[in-house]
Amino acid sequence: MSTVTAATSAPTPVGGSAAQKLPSAAVWQQDQGDKPLVWVNGRMVPKHAATVSVYDHGLLYGDGVFEGIRVYRGKIFLCKQHMDRLYRCAEQIRMKIPVTREEMIAVMRECIRVNGYSDAYIRLVVSRGYGSLGLDPRKCPVPGVICIADEIHLFPAEMYEKGMRVVVANRPKTPVACLDPRVKTQNYLNNILAKCEAIDFGCHEVIMLNLDGYVSEGSGDNLFIVKGGKLYTPPPEVGLLEGITRQFVMTRLAPELKVKCLEKKMTLDDVLDADEVFLTGSAAEIISVTQIDQHDGKGKITRSTKISDGEGAVTGRLRRRFREIVTGANVPEE
Ligand code: PMP
Numbered sequence: 311m312s313t314v315t316a317a318t319s320a321p322t323p324v325g326g327s328a329a330q331k332l333p334s335a336a337v338w339q340q341d342q343g344d345k346p347l348v349w350v351n352g353r354m355v356p357k358h359a360a361t362v363s364v365y366d367h368g369l370l371y372g373d374g375v376f377e378g379i380r381v382y383r384g385k386i387f388l389c390k391q392h393m394d395r396l397y398r399c400a401e402q403i404r405m406k407i408p409v410t411r412e413e414m415i416a417v418m419r420e421c422i423r424v425n426g427y428s429d430a431y432i433r434l435v436v437s438r439g440y441g442s443l444g445l446d447p448r449k450c451p452v453p454g455v456i457c458i459a460d461e462i463h464l465f466p467a468e469m470y471e472k473g474m475r476v477v478v479a480n481r482p483k484t485p486v487a488c489l490d491p492r493v494k495t496q497n498y499l500n501n502i503l504a505k506c507e508a509i510d511f512g513c514h515e516v517i518m519l520n521l522d523g524y525v526s527e528g529s530g531d532n533l534f535i536v537k538g539g540k541l542y543t544p545p546p547e548v549g550l551l552e553g554i555t556r557q558f559v560m561t562r563l564a565p566e567l568k569v570k571c572l573e574k575k576m577t578l579d580d581v582l583d584a585d586e587v588f589l590t591g592s593a594a595e596i597i598s599v600t601q602i603d604q605h606d607g608k609g610k611i612t613r614s615t616k617i618s619d620g621e622g623a624v625t626g627r628l629r630r631r632f633r634e635i636v637t638g639a640n641v642p643e644e
Pocket of ligand 1: 378501527528529530531532550551552553554555556591592593
């Protein structure tokens, strides 16, 4: 009797366990190297050591908020607006960011400086923080702050001139009443699974519709159409992130180029019937959509619609003006 008990309760010998044979995330992580240096909860650490606790509610539940921000010529592009959105979104999920905006900006500048970047992409994450194995956010008294400055290449470079093919996601956008997509939370599975539909068909991006069939946005960018020389973009109430690049197009680029821009609820047919379609985002910048495919959810494209032969004229003017500004001497931080 005693032998049985002893055998079953003995610890599994090291080296012989099934778990030991699994590929080790830790080893893979170590291979990622030292660069860049990353800000994690008050410390600047090399990439492979940039880790958070397994008890962090950002990891356990996607409970937190984030920002993706571009740095051009050493300037944090539209920094103020990103800070406004980050702090607003934190409030909307009842989280108090434990550092001031000034301190947050100082952290970003430090990440740029120590890594010697002039152009970069910043990922700011404020997670609910270290807690216990339950949903209650009160168990996480101090939110965690992470700042990564790195490179990003969202879409292949040649697509910026030639335009891209996208698919329409069958998965609808999370409804506003459930989790308003205006709040940029770490909970991005709706977008990731929609993006997987694009990947299934060899594309880089999707167009997402809301439950009523109105066009909302891409998985990580906003959508515009050009029709009759005017720009149209869906309004936030259909369920989308109020992108900062979207705002920049509406309030700076379009007026500068004397193109009228309006918010309008659009069906998929409105978009398929457009003269031009393009996407905007901090990572995406401005990129033309030249073909939109629909699929049946079983692996077959059911309809392909060509929008334009290459990048449209209005999109091209907007994109070139955008590039002029972000490569120019006065990259706006406000
Ligand atoms: N929509 C979604 C879902 C996004 O993740 C992003 C990227 N932040 C955007 C739109 C574009 O927003 P922004 O221009 O602020 O980067």
